[in-house]
Amino acid sequence: MTTGLFLLILLLVAAIAPFLRKYLKHQAGWIYALWPFAGFLYYLSLLPVIQQGEILIESYEWIPVLGLSFTFYVDGLSVLFSLLVLGIGTFILVYAGYYMRPYPMKGRFLGYLLLFMTAMQGIVVSGNLITMFVFWELTSISSYLLIGYYHEKPEARASALQALLITGFGGLALLGGFVLLAIPYDSYELTTLLSDGDVIKNHYLYIPALILILIGAFTKSAQFPFHFWLPGAMTAPSPVSAYLHSATMVKAGVFLLARLNPVLGGTEVWSYSLTIVGVTTMFVGAWLSVTQVDLKRILAYTTVSALGTLVLLIGTGTEYAINAAIVFLLVHALYKGTLFMMAGNIEKKTGTRDIRYLGGLFKYMPFAAIIMILALVSMAGVPPMLGFLGKELIYEASVAAPKAHLFILTLGFLTNVILVFLSLRLAIDIFWGKEPVYDKKPQEPSLSLILGPFLMVLASFVLGLLPSAMAGPLTSKAITAISPLHDAIILKLWHGFNIVLALSVLTLLSGYLVFRYRHQLLPAIDRFNIRYFRREFTRVFFSMIDAFLVFTKLKTRALQHGYHRFYLMTLFVVASVMVWVMIWRADPIILELNFSDMPINLIAVVVLIIAATLSAVVSNSRVVALICMGVIGFGITIIFIAYSGVDLAITMIMVETLMIILAMAVVYHLPKYQNFSSTGARMRDALVATLVGTFFMVLVLQAGTSTLDAPISAYYKEASYSLAFGRNIVNVILVDFRALDTLGEITVISIAALGIYAMIKLTKKTN
Amino acid sequence: MLFLFAIMIGVLYGAAVYLLLRRNIFKLVLGLIFLGHATNMLLFVAGGLTNGKPAFIRGLQGETVGMSDPLPQALILTAIVIGLGVTAFALTLVYRFYKVTKTVDFDQLSENE
Numbered sequence: 001m002t003t004g005l006f007l008l009i010l011l012l013v014a015a016i017a018p019f020l021r022k023y024l025k026h027q028a029g030w031i032y033a034l035w036p037f038a039g040f041l042y043y044l045s046l047l048p049v050i051q052q053g054e055i056l057i058e059s060y061e062w063i064p065v066l067g068l069s070f071t072f073y074v075d076g077l078s079v080l081f082s083l084l085v086l087g088i089g090t091f092i093l094v095y096a097g098y099y100m101r102p103y104p105m106k107g108r109f110l111g112y113l114l115l116f117m118t119a120m121q122g123i124v125v126s127g128n129l130i131t132m133f134v135f136w137e138l139t140s141i142s143s144y145l146l147i148g149y150y151h152e153k154p155e156a157r158a159s160a161l162q163a164l165l166i167t168g169f170g171g172l173a174l175l176g177g178f179v180l181l182a183i184p185y186d187s188y189e190l191t192t193l194l195s196d197g198d199v200i201k202n203h204y205l206y207i208p209a210l211i212l213i214l215i216g217a218f219t220k221s222a223q224f225p226f227h228f229w230l231p232g233a234m235t236a237p238s239p240v241s242a243y244l245h246s247a248t249m250v251k252a253g254v255f256l257l258a259r260l261n262p263v264l265g266g267t268e269v270w271s272y273s274l275t276i277v278g279v280t281t282m283f284v285g286a287w288l289s290v291t292q293v294d295l296k297r298i299l300a301y302t303t304v305s306a307l308g309t310l311v312l313l314i315g316t317g318t319e320y321a322i323n324a325a326i327v328f329l330l331v332h333a334l335y336k337g338t339l340f341m342m343a344g345n346i347e348k349k350t351g352t353r354d355i356r357y358l359g360g361l362f363k364y365m366p367f368a369a370i371i372m373i374l375a376l377v378s379m380a381g382v383p384p385m386l387g388f389l390g391k392e393l394i395y396e397a398s399v400a401a402p403k404a405h406l407f408i409l410t411l412g413f414l415t416n417v418i419l420v421f422l423s424l425r426l427a428i429d430i431f432w433g434k435e436p437v438y439d440k441k442p443q444e445p446s447l448s449l450i451l452g453p454f455l456m457v458l459a460s461f462v463l464g465l466l467p468s469a470m471a472g473p474l475t476s477k478a479i480t481a482i483s484p485l486h487d488a489i490i491l492k493l494w495h496g497f498n499i500v501l502a503l504s505v506l507t508l509l510s511g512y513l514v515f516r517y518r519h520q521l522l523p524a525i526d527r528f529n530i531r532y533f534r535r536e537f538t539r540v541f542f543s544m545i546d547a548f549l550v551f552t553k554l555k556t557r558a559l560q561h562g563y564h565r566f567y568l569m570t571l572f573v574v575a576s577v578m579v580w581v582m583i584w585r586a587d588p589i590i591l592e593l594n595f596s597d598m599p600i601n602l603i604a605v606v607v608l609i610i611a612a613t614l615s616a617v618v619s620n621s622r623v624v625a626l627i628c629m630g631v632i633g634f635g636i637t638i639i640f641i642a643y644s645g646v647d648l649a650i651t652m653i654m655v656e657t658l659m660i661i662l663a664m665a666v667v668y669h670l671p672k673y674q675n676f677s678s679t680g681a682r683m684r685d686a687l688v689a690t691l692v693g694t695f696f697m698v699l700v701l702q703a704g705t706s707t708l709d710a711p712i713s714a715y716y717k718e719a720s721y722s723l724a725f726g727r728n729i730v731n732v733i734l735v736d737f738r739a740l741d742t743l744g745e746i747t748v749i750s751i752a753a754l755g756i757y758a759m760i761k762l763t764k765k766t767n
Numbered sequence: 768m769l770f771l772f773a774i775m776i777g778v779l780y781g782a783a784v785y786l787l788l789r790r791n792i793f794k795l796v797l798g799l800i801f802l803g804h805a806t807n808m809l810l811f812v813a814g815g816l817t818n819g820k821p822a823f824i825r826g827l828q829g830e831t832v833g834m835s836d837p838l839p840q841a842l843i844l845t846a847i848v849i850g851l852g853v854t855a856f857a858l859t860l861v862y863r864f865y866k867v868t869k870t871v872d873f874d875q876l877s878e879n880e
Contacts, residue, residue, distance in 0.1 A: 658851065673791065697774060733837055745848055748849055
């Protein structure tokens with residue numbers, strides 16, 4: 001009950017947030033943060049229950065006919081993620097309420113942020129694949145709105161569109177993957193899926209489903225080669241970046257992989273694809289961050305790297321790796337949220353976030369500086385921050401990785417060296433480096449802006465100091481949720497002297513050395529990147545979009561050519577070919593040629609009609625064509641008479657006479673026939689005509705040789721005299737039984753007459 | 768007789784299709800008329816051919832055995848009348864079309880737009 005209700009109310013808060021903003025004034029952020037904070041406390045209170053190994057499941061029927069329901073599934077993994085989403089979300093709302101003061105449409109911004117929070121919280125508690133997909137798409141849409149918040153800037157619009165297209169594409173793939181995944185289970189429920197992962201693994205749909213789901217997860221979590229949308233997304237306001245990078249959106253892909261690990265994981269394909277993609281992303285992200293100068297862009301690339309690390313760890317799948325993944329997830333959420341919020345603060349106080357124009361800020365904002373430096377220490381993996389534990393575990397997992405551990409270890413080491421270097425560089429350059437001339441004196445950020453970062457760093461510090469007491473309960477059940485075979489390792493700050501500690505020390509030393517010689521190294525790396533990585537992914541992406549648009553334009557022009565006869569031809573050919581195929585497969589028609597039922601006079605009429613038809617078609621004279629039409633009309637009248645259609649014959653005589661007179665009157669005003677088409681075109685059209693004509697011929701033979709019941713007619717025959725007192729049954733049907741149809745017919749004729757009158761009489765004289 | 772009618776209906780549909788694919792707008796209307804004829808005959812033949820027994824009730828209680836099926840005839844009757852309306856409208860449209868555009872060629876029209 002509670003999880004669903006909580007989400008619903010969160011959604012309502014998001015909906016009314018924009019309208020209440022003007023009454024709540026500057027306190028809006030604080031007030032809106034109350035509900036997420038309540039949720040945070042609720043999930044915190046669930047921890048002891050979850051520790052017992054309990055799983056809370058709620059289900060609400062949605063479309064019972066299709067077997068769809070909103071199911072919520074709360075286990076250790078969900079609780080850990082919920083705490084991150086709602087806890088960091090609370091800080092973000094407080095921060096955003098203050099941060100966005102100078103900007104227009106603050107209310108709407110807070111609404112989007114709450115919507116984003118709802119979507120992400122929905123993903124992590126989903127117990128049904130379709131439920132999860134709905135929330136998944138909601139994160140794509142709300143992130144589009146948030147990234148493109150500064151919509152006057154073309155750059156922001158492009159980034160938002162790029163994020164939407166990439167994650168939207170991934171979302172589609174994910175939906176396909178979910179549908180395939182559900183086929184062997186005949187259920188979308190997570191409980192069914194988690195109960196037996198071997199069903200899908202032994203099914204032929206495993207590989208297609210896996211590929212599609214991985215595309216979904218990799219696009220969302222910005223894995224190489226889809227990583228480029230994430231650095232682009234830092235055009236969003238800082239609260240969004242902080243939230244998007246730490247707890248939401250990009251973590252959704254990681255969450256999905258963790259959630260489905262018991263179902264899909266453990267196979268060769270799974271571990272190879274995750275390992276390769278993860279390692280590549282981890283290194284590429286770190287490498288590209290080295291030469292950046294925009295503070296937020298540096299942080300964005302390190303997020304890419306961190307996401308790669310998480311994917312790699314889930315792919316590795318050993319006990320150490322899963323432990324490392326969960327701990328690192330927590331570590332990263334805490335320091336990345338802090339760093340982005342601090343980046344926003346620095347930009348706000350100094351007017352720039354280009355690190356070349358920042359320096360000496362320690363004396364202006366010592367408190368903020370200490371917070372940011374502690375977050376950077378966590379990023380560098382230095383004790384006693386939680387980051388140290390994360391890095392230790394990653395090294396342990398890499399050393400013990402079952403496959404290619406040397407390769408993973410090398411790239412992991414290089415990545416960590418880069419992180420240490422970046423931490424040193426950001427800390428020292430920004431807070432002590434050469435001081436530029438600031439427009440106005442930078443000040444300490446106010447409480448709303450600093451509260452979140454402070455508490456998150458504090459959490460990171462406490463969790464790092466007391467790992468087994470504090471971090472253990474948070475993470476242990478999440479770990480068993482990802483991988484039921486593995487236990488949580490008891491977290492310790494001090495592991496004794498071993499290879500991992502040696503690696504840590506070596507990392508710190510190397511990072512320091514890179515920092516020491518950065519003035520020599522950075523230009524070289526820059527030159528290297530310009531030479532080999534010149535093609536930016538963003539540009540490639542947009543040129544692909546452009547090419548796609550050109551292609552669709554060509555396709556539309558080819559299909560929508562504007563010639564009526566080719567539209568008709570398509571219709572005729574497709575329809576008749578399809579029916580021909582059906583005729584081909586049907587039973588053969590047995591035709592008895594009985595010449596005794598072919599009176600010579602009727603044969604003559606039919607021959608006459610055929611001859612008149614052919615000459616009407618080929619004639620070069622319009623008058624001859626019309627005379628032929630008359631012959632055909634009266635020929636048909638004779639057939640009606642011969643086969644008991646007396647009323648039809650009478651009507652036909654009148655209609656044909658009128659029609660010919662009318663046509664003659666029109667022909668008088670029209671020019672003579674001209675030769676418009678080439679012989680080739682005529683032959684082609686004749687071929688199409690033959691195809692359709694012969695198909696109808698076969699159809700008539702089919703219809704004529706099969707007998708059908710006529711229960712409706714039997715009733716009319718019975719009732720015509722007894723009920724309607726009419727002896728001519730056809731007339732009785734028209735004026736009595738189906739009188740409304742006849743009224744409709746009269747209406748049609750009247751409208752036609754009105755239209756004709758209008759066309760002839762009511763024409764405006766136009767020049 | 769069915770076989771002969773089948774050929775005739777096939778020819779009528781063929782003629783309709785061929786004329787509908789012309790560029791001359793007047794021929795298009797002829798094609799429309801042919802389409803109407805062909806479909807009426809298709810319904811008539813498919814409804815069963817009964818020689819010389821119209822659907823009339825004779826006598827007080829009436830003998831209905833062997834009588835032709837009235838329902839397809841009622842349908843065709845409606846179709847014939849509506850066909851007249853459509854054709855008359857189309858012919859007038861052609862007339863106006865020519866008055867306004869001074870051409871009966873569809874392709875000419877698309878180039879002049």
